[in-house]
Amino acid sequence: MNIPQTNKKRIVIIGGGFAGIALAKKLRNKNVQVVLIDKHNYHTFQPLLYQVATGGLEAGSIAYPIRKVIQGYKDFYFRLTSVKEIDTVNQKIISEIGDLYYDYLVIATGSKTNYFGNKEIERNSMSMKTIPQSLNIRSLILENFEQAVLTKDVTESNALINFVLVGAGPTGVELAGALAEMKKAILQKDYPDLDISKMQINLVQSDDRVLSTMSEKSSQAAEKFLLELGVKIWKNVRVTNYDGRTITTDSNLTFETATVIWTAGVQGAVVFGLPASSLVDRVARIRVNQFNQVKGFENVFAIGDIASMETDKFPNGHPMMAQPAMQQGRLLGDNLIQLMSGKKMKPFEYNDKGSMATIGRNLAVVDLPHYHFNGVFAWFVWMFVHLISLIGFKNKAVVFLNWAYNYVRFDREGRLIIRPYKKKSFITFTSDEV
Amino acid sequence: MNIPQTNKKRIVIIGGGFAGIALAKKLRNKNVQVVLIDKHNYHTFQPLLYQVATGGLEAGSIAYPIRKVIQGYKDFYFRLTSVKEIDTVNQKIISEIGDLYYDYLVIATGSKTNYFGNKEIERNSMSMKTIPQSLNIRSLILENFEQAVLTKDVTESNALINFVLVGAGPTGVELAGALAEMKKAILQKDYPDLDISKMQINLVQSDDRVLSTMSEKSSQAAEKFLLELGVKIWKNVRVTNYDGRTITTDSNLTFETATVIWTAGVQGAVVFGLPASSLVDRVARIRVNQFNQVKGFENVFAIGDIASMETDKFPNGHPMMAQPAMQQGRLLGDNLIQLMSGKKMKPFEYNDKGSMATIGRNLAVVDLPHYHFNGVFAWFVWMFVHLISLIGFKNKAVVFLNWAYNYVRFDREGRLIIRPYKKKSFITFTSDEV
Numbered sequence: 123m124n125i126p127q128t129n130k131k132r133i134v135i136i137g138g139g140f141a142g143i144a145l146a147k148k149l150r151n152k153n154v155q156v157v158l159i160d161k162h163n164y165h166t167f168q169p170l171l172y173q174v175a176t177g178g179l180e181a182g183s184i185a186y187p188i189r190k191v192i193q194g195y196k197d198f199y200f201r202l203t204s205v206k207e208i209d210t211v212n213q214k215i216i217s218e219i220g221d222l223y224y225d226y227l228v229i230a231t232g233s234k235t236n237y238f239g240n241k242e243i244e245r246n247s248m249s250m251k252t253i254p255q256s257l258n259i260r261s262l263i264l265e266n267f268e269q270a271v272l273t274k275d276v277t278e279s280n281a282l283i284n285f286v287l288v289g290a291g292p293t294g295v296e297l298a299g300a301l302a303e304m305k306k307a308i309l310q311k312d313y314p315d316l317d318i319s320k321m322q323i324n325l326v327q328s329d330d331r332v333l334s335t336m337s338e339k340s341s342q343a344a345e346k347f348l349l350e351l352g353v354k355i356w357k358n359v360r361v362t363n364y365d366g367r368t369i370t371t372d373s374n375l376t377f378e379t380a381t382v383i384w385t386a387g388v389q390g391a392v393v394f395g396l397p398a399s400s401l402v403d404r405v406a407r408i409r410v411n412q413f414n415q416v417k418g419f420e421n422v423f424a425i426g427d428i429a430s431m432e433t434d435k436f437p438n439g440h441p442m443m444a445q446p447a448m449q450q451g452r453l454l455g456d457n458l459i460q461l462m463s464g465k466k467m468k469p470f471e472y473n474d475k476g477s478m479a480t481i482g483r484n485l486a487v488v489d490l491p492h493y494h495f496n497g498v499f500a501w502f503v504w505m506f507v508h509l510i511s512l513i514g515f516k517n518k519a520v521v522f523l524n525w526a527y528n529y530v531r532f533d534r535e536g537r538l539i540i541r542p543y544k545k546k547s548f549i550t551f552t553s554d555e556v
Numbered sequence: 557m558n559i560p561q562t563n564k565k566r567i568v569i570i571g572g573g574f575a576g577i578a579l580a581k582k583l584r585n586k587n588v589q590v591v592l593i594d595k596h597n598y599h600t601f602q603p604l605l606y607q608v609a610t611g612g613l614e615a616g617s618i619a620y621p622i623r624k625v626i627q628g629y630k631d632f633y634f635r636l637t638s639v640k641e642i643d644t645v646n647q648k649i650i651s652e653i654g655d656l657y658y659d660y661l662v663i664a665t666g667s668k669t670n671y672f673g674n675k676e677i678e679r680n681s682m683s684m685k686t687i688p689q690s691l692n693i694r695s696l697i698l699e700n701f702e703q704a705v706l707t708k709d710v711t712e713s714n715a716l717i718n719f720v721l722v723g724a725g726p727t728g729v730e731l732a733g734a735l736a737e738m739k740k741a742i743l744q745k746d747y748p749d750l751d752i753s754k755m756q757i758n759l760v761q762s763d764d765r766v767l768s769t770m771s772e773k774s775s776q777a778a779e780k781f782l783l784e785l786g787v788k789i790w791k792n793v794r795v796t797n798y799d800g801r802t803i804t805t806d807s808n809l810t811f812e813t814a815t816v817i818w819t820a821g822v823q824g825a826v827v828f829g830l831p832a833s834s835l836v837d838r839v840a841r842i843r844v845n846q847f848n849q850v851k852g853f854e855n856v857f858a859i860g861d862i863a864s865m866e867t868d869k870f871p872n873g874h875p876m877m878a879q880p881a882m883q884q885g886r887l888l889g890d891n892l893i894q895l896m897s898g899k900k901m902k903p904f905e906y907n908d909k910g911s912m913a914t915i916g917r918n919l920a921v922v923d924l925p926h927y928h929f930n931g932v933f934a935w936f937v938w939m940f941v942h943l944i945s946l947i948g949f950k951n952k953a954v955v956f957l958n959w960a961y962n963y964v965r966f967d968r969e970g971r972l973i974i975r976p977y978k979k980k981s982f983i984t985f986t987s988d989e990v
Contacts, residue, residue: 124706124749163698164972182614187971189746199749202702202973219706253974264597268636272558272653312623315558315633516961516969520954527950535950537621538598539636540687541975 123157123220125199130155131462134215134222136205136393137230138165138188141426141447143513145228146192148455154462155197157222159215162252163188163202167512169444170521171250172293175259176300177308177536178528183520185253186513205231208395210422216395226421226458229393229408230451233427233442236387236405246366247382250293259383260536261543263301266380267309268539269548271316277378282548283321284379286369288361289386290325290332292479295344297383298325299481302351307532323353324377326369328360328386333479333487335441340479340487343496347481361386367548380548388442390428402430407439412469414454423458425450431470444511446472480504483529557591557654559633564589565896568649568656570639570827571664572599572622575860575881577947579662580626582889588896589631591656593649596686597622597636601946603878604955605684606727609693610734611742611970612962617954619687620947639665642829644856650829660855660892663827663842664885667861667876670821670839680800681816684727693817694970695977697735700814701743702973703982705750711812716982717755718813720803722795723820724759724766726913729778731817732759733915736785741966757787758811760803762794762820767913767921769875774913774921777930781915795820801982814982822876824862836864841873846903848888857892859884865904878945880906914938917963 125132131154135142138160149156164185173179192198207216214223235249248259263285270282285301287294301323310318325332325348331341332348332355348355360372369377390407400409400417407430409417414429416422426447430439440446450470457467478500480486486501488494505525512518528534559566565588569576572594583590598619607613626632641650648657669683682693697719704716719735721728735757744752759766759782765775766782766789782789794806803811824841834843834851841864843851848863850856860881864873874880884904891901912934914920920935922928939959946952962968 124708126749162973163702164974180614180616181974182616182970182972185972185974187746187969189971190969193745201706257974268597272635274558311627312621315560514969516958516965516967519957519961523953523957524950527953531950533950535621535624535948536616537623538616538619539596540598540615540619540691 123201123217123222125155125157125201125222128155128197130197131225132157132223133226133228133458134159134224135228135230136160136215137232137426137428138162138191139168139230139232139426139447140444141232141451142228142230143188143191144448144451145230145425145455146195146198148452149458150195150198152459154458155199156195157199157201157224158188158192159201159203159205159217160188161202161204163200164253165191165513166253168251169292169508169511171253171256172296172300174253174256174536175250175297176263176304177260177534178300179521179524180536181253181257183517183524184512186517191513205393208393208422210395210419213421224421226461227423228454229416229422229424229428230426230447231391231393231428233388234391235384236389237384238387240363243361243364243382243384246364247288247384249384250297251388257541258543261539261541262381263304264537264539265543266548267313267316271313276320278548279316280320280322281367281378282380283316283318284324284377284381285322286324286326286377286379286382288326288382288384290327290329290355291335291385292333292477293385294325294327294383295332295348295479295481297385298323298348298353299351299485302348302353303482304534305352308534308537312537324356324379325353326356326359326361326371328358330357332357336477336479336487337489337494339494340489340496343487344479344481347485347487347496351482351485388427390430392428402439413457413467414450414470423454425454436472440472441477443477445475449473478504478507557635557651557656559589559591559635559656562589562631564631565659566591566657567660567662567892568593568658569662569664570594570649571666571860571862572596572625573602573664573666573860573881574878575666575885576662576664577622577625578882578885579664579859579889580629580632582886583892584626584629584632586893588892589633590629591633591635591658592622592626593635593637593639593651594622595636595638597634598687599625599947600687602685603726603942603945605687605690606730606734608687608690608970609684609731610697610738611694611968612734613955613958614970615687615691617951617958618946620951625947639827642827642856644829644853647855658855661857662888663850663856663858663862664860664881665825665827665862667822668825669818670823671818672821674797677795677798677816677818680798681722681818683818684731685822691975692977695973695975696815697738698971698973699977700982701747701750705747710754712982713750714754714756715801715812716814717750717752718758718811718815719756720758720760720811720813720816722760722816722818724761724763724789725769725819726767726911727819728759728761728817729766729782729913729915731819732757732782732787733785733919736782736787737916738968739786742968742971746971758790758813759787760790760793760795760805762792764791766791770911770913770921771923771928773928774923774930777921778913778915781919781930785916785919822861824864826862836873847891847901848884848904857888859888870906874906875911877911879909883907912938912941
């Protein structure tokens with residue numbers, strides 16, 4: 123990997139998400155050598171991926187070059203690669219671009235979509251955990267519409283503009299709302315030769331309410347908002363299969379659709395090489411103690427979505443969200459310095475600042491620890507919090523400008539199929555000479 | 557193609573570039589049926605592609621959804637497809653999504669990169685005529701740097717950060733300048749473990765001056781600016797081959813490089829089916845008369861880059877640039893209406909408003925018909941003209957904001973490898989355990 127050997131301790135961080143970046147910032151100029159590794163050369167602001175998928179924002183606005191984050195940090199190295207395996211016996215990682223020894227290893231690989239072992243659903247449906255995946259969804263939505271205008275077969279064209287979202291967590295709800303707004307404000311105008319009333323947005327959920335991790339009040343408000351926007355909500359329904367055309371469920375309900383977006387589950391993005399005992403089986407997270415130390419290791423840590431710290435308050439680990447990830451990253455930064463100087467580490471305690479989701483224009487729900495509210499004010503709070511959380515002044519400014527424009531003009535201009543998402547055509551073409 | 561048959565005349569336009577869009581706008585609500593066909597669902601503002609390639613702008617800022625351009629236009633249809641062939645005998649086009657009869661056909665397919673028949677150069681070098689191509693260049697530049705930090709072999713790493721641009725027209729010159737600014741302002745900071753002084757930008761040109769279509773004064777100014785920025789200019793040199801590693805030329809000069817960007821020639825992007833006699837051989841443009849009618853046809857037209865209208869002033873046709881394309885599109889809009897009502901068409905006359913190129917920060921050259929100037933003021937003129945020429949308020953605002961930010965901060969944040977440009981790795985990795 124061409125990293126110089128020095129007499130400083132080397133900390134290797136795998137992953138430049140919320141947790142990894144928060145940790146890296148804490149380790150700035152701290153008399154250690156830091157190697158940050160990621161598959162991408164940018165940090166992704168995942169909470170806004172759904173806006174990239176639905177044309178509200180450009181990908182570049184919610185991504186930030188990792189090298190720019192660590193610009194000027196002494197003894198910091200970034201490497202763009204995938205880690206193939208961890209070798210804890212020899213204290214090294216094995217990557218596509220060579221091996222690297224570590225003194226301290228921090229696993230911050232985040233999470234990936236969980237299809238619960240159903241390979242057919244995995245093959246045929248879309249997931250939305252990365253920017254390329256969001257851009258694929260954007261392309262597919264538009265490609266479906268472009269195909270729908272070509273056919274006189276109503277069954278086909280209806281399936282092409284039937285969007286089924288599986289999972290009604292924040293991602294599913296936000297996507298559903300955004301699609302509903304696209305339908306009303308854009309697709310209707312862009313495709314005048316199509317009966318847009320046939321466009322369906324189906325939100326399918328195995329739980330008995332949407333946003334089941336939020337308050338009852340927020341769930342109810344979100345459902346009301348979604349229904350007003352024309353989203354069909356199906357509760358207590360579990361999707362059993364999707365063959366690329368038909369969704370089957372554990373009830374009589376089926377859907378004919380060209381597009382399934384799967385947001386029904388996440389699991390840890392585990393790297394190979396850890397002993398099985400350190401893994402939490404259900405969603406493949408890594409078991410850590412209150413210092414984020416991986417079970418059985420002194421110098422291997424896991425933070426963020428990949429880490430499962432079982433506490434009294436969170437018996438299944440913390441929610442897989444940005445807040446706990448950033449807080450763990452920051453604390454570990456301090457703790458590593460403590461550890462290296464032989465001092466005591468501080469146990470992690472999650473400071474839950476609340477959670478929120480936006481459904482559409484003027485419509486959001488916010489749960490603060492002791493207060494829940496929704497509507498226009500919640501929507502402004504949502505926007506404000508997301509704006510200030512973006513890294514970098516320019517991204518903030520460009521996102522603000524886009525949102526202001528989209529709000530005033532009821533528009534989303536990011537409807538460009540830059541890289542077609544190749545999927546076999548849903549319809550076949552005949553030489554219908556007209 | 558599922559286009560309704562009406563009693564209106566059908567005009568089919570192939571291509572949504574400057575010419576096609578200008579024509580479409582003129583045909584708005586004109587009692588004709590218009591079908592606009594393009595391979596992409598967006599219009600590309602090609603003069604700023606080089607800024608996408610060098611991270612100064614996001615792709616979405618210089619593209620505009622074609623469906624939005626024609627939103628609300630009566631009897632307008634957009635179809636996303638490639639035209640495979642024209643059948644002038646049966647007056648129809650044959651596309652990937654079916655056939656379509658026309659009453660009037662307008663070919664506005666633009667131009668593509670001309671490798672002058674050298675397949676090996678074509679296979680190994682990059683071109684920059686479309687947004688995906690620009691994004692590939694962006695990815696490749698950054699991937700090269702990410703690879704260069706990995707190797708201790710100086711020959712390899714030097715080749716990885718040696719950028720050779722072939723052709724010193726506006727595109728080559730603007731790219732060279734932008735790369736030179738990236739080197740100084742960004743790459744030096746982003747890659748502290750690399751000897752950035754080894755990064756080379758070589759501009760190779762078979763002519764005896766850069767910007768050879770502009771005034772002598774502008775050429776000289778541009779060369780001075782480029783040299784100041786550290787670009788190496790090679791004049792009177794013709795590239796003979798590039799095997800993916802070594803460039804050979806008709807002189808002793810050779811380059812070892814991982815990146816060749818070929819801007820040395822363009823040719824018409826011809827569709828099949830026209831009689832050979834209507835083609836201009838040298839660069840495959842279509843021969844048209846002064847009404848942009850294709851030689852031998854009453855109802856088939858060609859406009860923009862693809863059209864070659866040989867006049868006394870322009871014996872080889874007009875320059876392949878946005879201005880003549882837009883002017884021809886607009887005039888043809890009027891002329892088609894005239895033609896359909898049996899009235900006389902107006903011959904085309906190019907109103908040359910001048911040309912310009914930017915080299916870098918505060919550095920541009922402008923040729924007006926009777927006045928040439930360069931430097932800071934020229935640079936502001938360049939920015940102003942390009943800003944107002946972008947379609948859409950939001951694109952203008954976002955581009956302005958980006959430019960202001962980049963200017964103040966000496967930065968370009970679009971350095972994200974969103975879609976890796978797959979090329980076989982230049983260097984091989986050993987398990988160099990450090």
